[in-house]
Amino acid sequence: MVAALLVVFAVATLSMIQLQLDLSKARERRTAVDTKRAFYMAEAGLAEAFHGIASGKSGNVGTPEDPAQFGNGIFFTTAEEEGLGRVTLTSTGLCGAGRSTLSIVIERTSSSVAALGFFGEESVDVEGGATIDSYDSRSGPYVAPLRTNPPPVGAKVGSNQSLMVGGRKGTTDVYGDAQPGPSGVLVRGKKTTISGSTAPFLTANVLDPIVVPTYPLQTSITTSLLRPIATIPAGERAFDTLRVTALTKLVITGPARIVVGDLVVDSLGELYVDASRGPVEFYVTDELALKSGSKYLSTATDPRSVSLMVSGTRAEVAGTGSLHGTIYAPAAALTIPSSFQVYGAASARQLTIAADAKMHFDTSLLEAGANESGLPRMLGWQLVELPNVPVVKLRHDALNELLKQGKRPKKGSKSHFDIGVLPL
Numbered sequence: 001m002v003a004a005l006l007v008v009f010a011v012a013t014l015s016m017i018q019l020q021l022d023l024s025k026a027r028e029r030r031t032a033v034d035t036k037r038a039f040y041m042a043e044a045g046l047a048e049a050f051h052g053i054a055s056g057k058s059g060n061v062g063t064p065e066d067p068a069q070f071g072n073g074i075f076f077t078t079a080e081e082e083g084l085g086r087v088t089l090t091s092t093g094l095c096g097a098g099r100s101t102l103s104i105v106i107e108r109t110s111s112s113v114a115a116l117g118f119f120g121e122e123s124v125d126v127e128g129g130a131t132i133d134s135y136d137s138r139s140g141p142y143v144a145p146l147r148t149n150p151p152p153v154g155a156k157v158g159s160n161q162s163l164m165v166g167g168r169k170g171t172t173d174v175y176g177d178a179q180p181g182p183s184g185v186l187v188r189g190k191k192t193t194i195s196g197s198t199a200p201f202l203t204a205n206v207l208d209p210i211v212v213p214t215y216p217l218q219t220s221i222t223t224s225l226l227r228p229i230a231t232i233p234a235g236e237r238a239f240d241t242l243r244v245t246a247l248t249k250l251v252i253t254g255p256a257r258i259v260v261g262d263l264v265v266d267s268l269g270e271l272y273v274d275a276s277r278g279p280v281e282f283y284v285t286d287e288l289a290l291k292s293g294s295k296y297l298s299t300a301t302d303p304r305s306v307s308l309m310v311s312g313t314r315a316e317v318a319g320t321g322s323l324h325g326t327i328y329a330p331a332a333a334l335t336i337p338s339s340f341q342v343y344g345a346a347s348a349r350q351l352t353i354a355a356d357a358k359m360h361f362d363t364s365l366l367e368a369g370a371n372e373s374g375l376p377r378m379l380g381w382q383l384v385e386l387p388n389v390p391v392v393k394l395r396h397d398a399l400n401e402l403l404k405q406g407k408r409p410k411k412g413s414k415s416h417f418d419i420g421v422l423p424l
Contacts, residue, residue, distance in 0.1 A: 034098030037073060041093025042102040045075035048412040049089045050106065054375050059089055060417040064389040069409035074399050092387055094398045103384045106376040108367045113207060113347050114326045117156025117361040120351035121207050121330060124159040128189060129170025129356040132157055136363045137301055142343055151175055151195040155361045159184060160204045166192035170355065207330040207347060210311040212283045215259055223248035232256065234278065244269035254278040261286045265319060267293030275305040287314040296321030303344035303362040315348065
């Protein structure tokens with residue numbers, strides 16, 4: 001009898017141990033499943049925030065106190081601006097007992113070629129002594145960046161093929177990226193500083209042909225000493241020729257869209273663009289010629305206020321002035337001299353930045369404009385530490401706990417915050 005009792009006791013003890021082991025393994029499996037589901041929940045939060053930024057929202061989705069629901073779990077995502085159009089998105093997902101936090105860095109992009117900065121389809125040559133830097137017109141007028149250590153970044157110079165930066169004379173500075181094409185090479189001079197990326201583009205950047213609008217043709221304008229100042233008022237117009245002769249001036253008032261075959265400004269002539277009331281767009285179908293000794297003036301400070309689009313093969317910019325805007329000449333070879341500064345961007349089939357020239361890329365062009373649809377670009381991904389907030393510290397299902405409290409989380413699509421509205 002004693003022996004039988006000992007056997008029964010031993011079997012019961014072993015059964016209890018086996019039951020505890022089975023329960024422990026079941027809990028581990030359930031925790032592992034919940035953790036993986038929470039991981040996917042955090043990824044859903046990142047996807048929702050990514051979509052929000054692409055749609056013009058801030059990237060903040062839900063809050064720890066009022067999270068968004070997805071399936072049988074919840075998430076909340078925060079967006080932190082890093083500058084230069086970059087945003088860090090951090091998403092925490094909760095499902096059952098699982099908790100996971102993921103983070104990605106994205107870069108807002110523009111579908112406009114202007115976001116490429118100073119770009120050449122076939123080649124770019126930045127000659128000795130030239131300086132290319134950046135600023136953000138949304139923060140105020142251009143101020144020369146401080147020459148810090150490490151040096152500033154933000155400028156963009158690139159080509160679909162090879163890229164040459166620097167010459168035998170003078171110090172050449174590119175305070176930002178200088179990237180050749182996928183099969184191109186970067187050739188730099190001895191006294192050359194490039195503070196950003198020099199990695200080749202993974203794919204070629206397409207310079208789309210210019211779509212020229214059609215308007216009724218009006219009488220060509222050629223200024224003269226008898227008519228020293230000619231004015232084109234706001235509106236949409238087309239001309240065969242606009243020519244500004246010596247000691248005369250042509251004034252164009254925005255908002256305006258001008259289609260012209262030849263736009264020529266002779267030496268001592270002046271082209272004045274008043275963009276204070278709206279943007280001015282030039283479509284030059286044959287020749288753009290700002291000749292040596294000519295002058296360009298404008299009231300614009302926004303790089304989208306003035307655009308020079310040359311669909312023809314001849315583009316000459318040899319005068320003096322400061323263009324707060326963009327130049328786009330996909331079929332032409334373009335040289336920008338030291339007497340002419342661009343505060344914005346310029347792209348051409350072949351682009352030369354002349355010796356001692358100073359170009360300034362406006363980083364506001366990195367963000368999509370009102371008529372653009374550029375998607376953000378992901379730069380990095382990582383797992384991060386869980387945030388120290390009450391909802392994460394719950395040891396049981398957070399969604400069920402919220403439902404018990406009478407709180408029903410909204411869907412992610414209804415939990416976005418607009419830009420400028422901070423989650424409390």
